[in-house]
Amino acid sequence: MAATSLPITLHHRLSPPPPPPPTTYIPPNKDRYFSNHPTLQLITQSSNPNQLKQIHAQMLRTGLFHDPFSASILVSAFALAPLQDLDYAHQLFDQIPQPNIYTWNALIRAYSSSQAPIQSLLIFTRMISRFDEVLLPNKFTFPFVIKAAAKLLDMKVGKVLHGMAVKMSFASDVFILNSLIHLYASCGCLDSAYRVFLNVPVRDVVSWNSMITGFAQGDRADDALNLFLEMQGEGLRPDEVTMLSVLTAKKLDLKVGKWVHSNIVRNGITGSLNLNNALVDMYVKCGSLKDAEKLFDKMPEKDIVSWTTMLVGYAKSGNYITARRHFESMPRQDIAAWNALISAYEQTGNPKEALAVFNELQMSNKAKPDSVTLVSVLSACAQVGAMDMGGWVHVYIKKHKIKLTCHLVTSLIDMYSKCGDLNKALEVFDSSGDNKDVFVWSAMISGLAMHGHGRDAIECFTKMQEAKIKPNGVTFTNLLCACSHTGLLQEGRDLFKKMEPVYGITPGVKHYACMVDMLGRAGHLEEAISLIKTMPMPPLASVYGALLGACKLHGNVAVAEQASARLLELEPWNHGAYVLLSNVYAKSGKWDKVANLRKRMKDVGLKKEPGCSSVEVNGIVHEFIVGDNTHSQSKLIYEKLIEVFEKLKSIGYEPNRSQVLQCVEEEDVQDHALHLHSEKLAIAFGLISLTKSQPIRVMKNLRVCGDCHNVAKLISKAYDREILLRDRYRFHHFHAGECSCKDYW
DNA sequence: ATAGGGTTAG
Numbered sequence: 001m002a003a004t005s006l007p008i009t010l011h012h013r014l015s016p017p018p019p020p021p022p023t024t025y026i027p028p029n030k031d032r033y034f035s036n037h038p039t040l041q042l043i044t045q046s047s048n049p050n051q052l053k054q055i056h057a058q059m060l061r062t063g064l065f066h067d068p069f070s071a072s073i074l075v076s077a078f079a080l081a082p083l084q085d086l087d088y089a090h091q092l093f094d095q096i097p098q099p100n101i102y103t104w105n106a107l108i109r110a111y112s113s114s115q116a117p118i119q120s121l122l123i124f125t126r127m128i129s130r131f132d133e134v135l136l137p138n139k140f141t142f143p144f145v146i147k148a149a150a151k152l153l154d155m156k157v158g159k160v161l162h163g164m165a166v167k168m169s170f171a172s173d174v175f176i177l178n179s180l181i182h183l184y185a186s187c188g189c190l191d192s193a194y195r196v197f198l199n200v201p202v203r204d205v206v207s208w209n210s211m212i213t214g215f216a217q218g219d220r221a222d223d224a225l226n227l228f229l230e231m232q233g234e235g236l237r238p239d240e241v242t243m244l245s246v247l248t249a250k251k252l253d254l255k256v257g258k259w260v261h262s263n264i265v266r267n268g269i270t271g272s273l274n275l276n277n278a279l280v281d282m283y284v285k286c287g288s289l290k291d292a293e294k295l296f297d298k299m300p301e302k303d304i305v306s307w308t309t310m311l312v313g314y315a316k317s318g319n320y321i322t323a324r325r326h327f328e329s330m331p332r333q334d335i336a337a338w339n340a341l342i343s344a345y346e347q348t349g350n351p352k353e354a355l356a357v358f359n360e361l362q363m364s365n366k367a368k369p370d371s372v373t374l375v376s377v378l379s380a381c382a383q384v385g386a387m388d389m390g391g392w393v394h395v396y397i398k399k400h401k402i403k404l405t406c407h408l409v410t411s412l413i414d415m416y417s418k419c420g421d422l423n424k425a426l427e428v429f430d431s432s433g434d435n436k437d438v439f440v441w442s443a444m445i446s447g448l449a450m451h452g453h454g455r456d457a458i459e460c461f462t463k464m465q466e467a468k469i470k471p472n473g474v475t476f477t478n479l480l481c482a483c484s485h486t487g488l489l490q491e492g493r494d495l496f497k498k499m500e501p502v503y504g505i506t507p508g509v510k511h512y513a514c515m516v517d518m519l520g521r522a523g524h525l526e527e528a529i530s531l532i533k534t535m536p537m538p539p540l541a542s543v544y545g546a547l548l549g550a551c552k553l554h555g556n557v558a559v560a561e562q563a564s565a566r567l568l569e570l571e572p573w574n575h576g577a578y579v580l581l582s583n584v585y586a587k588s589g590k591w592d593k594v595a596n597l598r599k600r601m602k603d604v605g606l607k608k609e610p611g612c613s614s615v616e617v618n619g620i621v622h623e624f625i626v627g628d629n630t631h632s633q634s635k636l637i638y639e640k641l642i643e644v645f646e647k648l649k650s651i652g653y654e655p656n657r658s659q660v661l662q663c664v665e666e667e668d669v670q671d672h673a674l675h676l677h678s679e680k681l682a683i684a685f686g687l688i689s690l691t692k693s694q695p696i697r698v699m700k701n702l703r704v705c706g707d708c709h710n711v712a713k714l715i716s717k718a719y720d721r722e723i724l725l726r727d728r729y730r731f732h733h734f735h736a737g738e739c740s741c742k743d744y745w
Numbered sequence: 746a747t748a749g750g751g752t753t754a755g
Contacts, residue, residue, distance in 0.1 A: 069746085076747075105747055143748045178749040209750040241751040248753075278753045308754035320755045339755040 022236070040070055043077045049085045052077055071096045072103040077607060079110030086110055086119075098133075105140050112148040115189075120148035121157060137164070139173050146179035155187045172201045178210050184216025190223075203234075208239045217251035224249045225256065240269050247278040254286040273301050277309060284313035308336050316342030320353075337365040345377040351380035352621075355389065369396075369526040371408055378411035385699035385726060387419035388619035394428075413440065419445030420697045420724040420731060438469050446478040452740045453729045454486025473505050480514035484521060485730055487744050492518045513542040520550020521744070525559055541570045548580045552587070560584040575601070575608045613678035613700045617689045624681040633685065642686045648714045656707040679708045683723060696721035703727050710745075713737050 016323065039055060039062075046052055056074060059065040071092070072529055076091035081294070093099060093107050104127050111120035124145045127135055137145075138722060142165050149158040162180055170176050177200045184193035197211045206229045215224035221464070228246050243264050252260070261279055264270055276299045283292035296302070296310050307330045314323035323341065330337055338361050345354035358377050361367060367378075374393055381390035397404065409432045418554045432440060437616035441464040448457035461479055464471065471479075476499055483492030496515055499505045512535050519528040527548055532539055544567035551560035563583040578601050585593040601608075614623045622631065631637060645653070679700050686696030704727040706713075712723050717737030725732040733740035 073746080080747095102747060109747070138747090140747050147749080166748065173748095175749045180749095182750065204749090206750045211750095239750095244751040244753070248751080274751080274753060274755095278751090281753055303754095305752090305754050310754095312754065334754095336755050343755065370755085376755085 037064065037070065039064060039516070040073050041088055043073055046077065046081075049078070049081070049088070052081070053088070054086075065095075067101070068096065068098055068100050072100065072106065073199065075099075075103055076110075080372035083687065084110065084115055091476045101135060101138055101141070104135065105138070105144065107146040108141060111668070112144040112151070112674035117148035117151040120145060121152075124148075136168070139170055139176065142170060142176045143179040146183050150179070150186045153187050158183045158187065159669065171199075171664060174200060174202060174204055178204075180204045181207065181210040181214065185210065185218065185575060188218065190214055190218050190220065203236075205236055205239055205242065206238060209239075209245055212242060213248070214243040216245050219250060221249035221251045236267070238263070238267055240272055240275055240423075243267075243269055244278050245277055247275075247282050252282060252286065254283075254288050254291075254714050257282045257286050257288075258291070265371075269417050271300065273299075273303060273306070276301075277303070277305050278307060280309045280313075284309060284316075287317070289313050289317055289319070294305075304330075304332065304334060304336070307331065309342055311337060311340045312344065315341055316348065318348060320345075333366060335370050335373060338367055339370075339376065340370045342373060342380075346376045346380040346709070347382070349383075354380040355384065355386065367379035371402055371405055374402065374413045375407055376701075378408075380414045382411075382415040382418040384621055385614060385697060386616055386619075386621050387416070387421060387697065390415040390419055391424075392619075404432065406435065406440050408434070408441045410443045413443040413447055417443070417450060418726065419697070420726060420733075422447055422451045422453070436467065438464075438472050438475060441467075441469055442472070442475045445475060445482065449478050449482030449485055449730075450726075451733065452485050452742075454482040454488045454491075457482035471503055473508055473511070476503075476505060477510045477514060478505075480511060480518065484514055485741070485744075487522055489518060489522045489524075492590075509537055509540045509543065512539070513546050516543050517546035517549065520547055521553060523550075523554055525550060525554065525556060529559070541567055541574060545574075545576060545580075545642060548577065548584075552580050552583050555584060555587050557584055557588055557590070572604065572700070573606060575606055578606065579608065597710040609702065611700065611702050613682040613698050615682040615686045615696060615698050617686070622682070622685060624678045624685070626678050626681075627676040628678065628681055631681075633686070633688070636688055637681055637684045640688050641680060643735065644684060644687070644711075644715060644719075647718055648711065651714065651718060653711070653714055656710060677708050679704060679725060680711060683712060686723075687715070687719060687721065695724050697724045698726070700725065700727045703729055704732065709739065709743075713739055 008456060009717055039059060043052065043055055046055065052074070056065070059070065059074065064070045073098070075089050075092050078092060083234070087106060088402070089110060093103065096103060104123070108123050108127075110118050111117060111123065114120075124137070124141070128137065142161065146158065146161050149155075149161060158180075162183075165171065165173075165176050165180075175198055175470065180196045181193045183202075184190070184196060193214050195212065197207060200207050208227065212224050212227050212231075215221070215227060224246060228238065228242065231242070243260065246260050247257075260282070261350050264275065264279070276295060278297050280292045280299075283289070283295065292310060292313050296306060299306060301710065307326070311323060311326050311330070314320075314326055322346070327333065327337060338357065342354045344443075345351070345357060358369075358373070361369065361373075378390055378393055381387070381393065388414075393415075394657070396402075402408070409428060410465060412428045413425045416422070416428060425444065429436075429440070429444045441460065445457045445460050445464075448454075448460060457479060457683050461471070464475075476495065479493055479495055483489070483495065492515065494512065496507065499507050500513065512531065515531055516528045519525075519531065527545075528550065532543060544563045548563040548567060551557075551563060560581055564577045567577040571577070572714075578597055582594050582597045583592070585597065600723060610625050612623060612625050614621050616622070624631065628634070629638075680696055682698045683696055686698065690696055704725055709732065712725060712732065712734045714737065715721060716723050716734035720736075723734040725734065730741065730745060732745070
């Protein structure tokens with residue numbers, strides 16, 4: 001025994017002599033007899049596994065361990081102490097010849113709240129299926145095993161346990177019933193949970209809380225609130241857990257949130273750190289920074305969560321300066337704080353800032369990136385098209401052995417797809433094992449779709465079903481998108497028809513927009529229009545945008561005028577509508593209408609979103625806007641462009657005039673406008689700074705114009721280059737004078 | 746001698 005340990009020997013010397021082993025002497029009331037034993041008291045005071053192990057040794061020496069009661073105390077100490085050692089507890093348990101129900105319960109309980117709740121059920125099964133001695137579970141056993149089933153989301157086991165409990169006439173035990181409410185609610189069976197709830201003879205506050213939590217987290221915020229009111233109507237006082245449950249309900253608007261807050265004050269449950277944090281979070285999510293700040297400022301106690309919640313509030317609402325100041329004044333900046341900044345930038349369309357903060361984190365070395373950080377960074381890379389950086393993150397994940405969660409796999413697939421390397425995306429997908437969730441599959445389908453591999457996308461969907469993964473609404477958006485890009489009209493129609501009856505997914509506006517796009521693109525404008533008429537919900541701008549895009553493709557002026565009118569009713573600021581309509585006019589030679597439209601745009605003070613293209617060279621993303629001359633190699637770029645056009649003209653290139661107005665930002669330089677489109681600048685820069693073996697990967701924020709599309713095709717042939725161009729809509733892969741979209745875009 | 750509900754940030 002180590003000298004530094006607790007003076008157990010000393011303590012023991014002061015205690016009465018050990019009782020004889022129970023084999024020779026069994027006291028009439030053994031539990032009472034041993035319960036005051038000093039060694040047992042020492043167990044309850046001990047919080048250190050090493051101390052407990054010494055006590056174990058001691059008990060073996062003195063024979064105390066042979067007493068079932070004493071052994072049980074020791075097992076539960078190992079099983080339940082804050083510094084628990086479940087393996088040790090289990091081993092101890094196996095050495096007890098006749099464990100009693102208390103001992104069984106202790107182990108079952110410990111495992112039910114552990115990382116391996118399945119053990120809890122296994123031990124339970126062992127207990128009830130022994131041949132030598134029948135030991136029945138008691139009313140304490142059930143809450144433990146039901147909790148284990150709830151953690152495992154195992155309804156089947158849960159139902160069996162429910163049946164057993166009823167058979168053993170525990171059907172009115174409020175503890176067991178409350179556990180069952182929790183079980184059914186966590187398995188998503190809110191109706192079953194509610195049925196149990198209604199059958200509780202005397203509901204206590206935990207019954208109400210369990211049911212309210214079930215509704216709140218099961219997307220039934222209204223039911224949760226109603227139950228909360230009903231509870232108070234029945235004279236039960238809500239406690240802190242009640243309020244936390246109510247606050248976790250999604251879709252709380254500010255009015256209801258404030259009402260909940262006032263309720264907390266009225267019931268005198270204020271002041272707890274947890275509750276205050278939840279309230280700050282609620283105010284942030286409801287978009288009321290003012291209320292969040294007010295509460296944050298007067299909170300008597302704040303922890304890192306309070307600070308981070310507030311930081312998220314500032315960052316997500318675009319108050320970057322305040323966010324930064326708040327960040328600097330935080331007591332410590334852990335990785336969650338960095339994540340709050342990075343993800344806020346990434347999610348509000350500022351991917352470059354997100355990457356800058358990530359770089360700062362790397363340089364400062366103040367916190368270690370975790371999977372949340374990397375997911376945000378990968379998403380920022382995807383937005384910018386920064387594949388070198390994205391690949392670096394991929395290597396980082398491998399090098400630091402960061403667990404490849406489905407979330408990370410999804411982000412990697414998305415990043416490689418959006419940066420133009422579909423093969424890498426497929427590689428990640430194929431090597432990601434059998435635990436692909438619906439997001440991983442959907443990301444892969446989306447990647448195949450944006451690169452124009454419609455058939456492969458549908459095949460991927462077939463495999464997804466073979467893998468028994470249930471598709472969601474996003475899966476179908478991606479699938480329909482794939483059909484649309486590839487012109488798989490019949491396949492798209494079939495999928496759309498099957499959504500509701502076969503897959504139980506109600507088509508949303510996005511799905512209708514995809515269908516309108518698909519039909520319109522294929523020239524079925526009438527069918528697209530009648531589909532819009534049958535939509536059960538009001539069409540959003542995207543639907544008319546799709547129709548307008550189809551009109552541009554097929555030069556239908558009449559429908560285009562209607563579609564753009566409707567589109568501008570919904571979004572008067574939508575410059576895309578003006579651009580597309582002017583393209584339609586230009587295509588049919590109505591130049592007066594084009595001029596008119598331009599004047600109208602000027603009158604409403606609408607400035608077109610500037611076209612912007614970027615190209616990555618050796619890990620640095622170079623951005624170009626139309627007519628850009630700010631680049632350090634601007635002179636070389638323009639010289640290259642002149643050379644390119646000479647060469648292309650010699651092989652028969654003629655500028656496509658109808659595209660002049662695709663980008664209205666070149667108003668002042670109309671004549672040269674086509675030559676100065678940002679994607680052409682980016683391609684020219686790629687030509688002079690990348691080797692022939694490197695594909696030129698250009699990312700554009702808007703749709704590519706017809707002339708640039710044509711030019712890219714010609715360059716790919718004349719210069720024997722691979723050019724990848726991502727526009728707002730899809731990828732174009734230019735090679736040997738052809739484009740992967742087969743001019744269907 | 747043992748039980749049930751909430752852990753809020755990314």
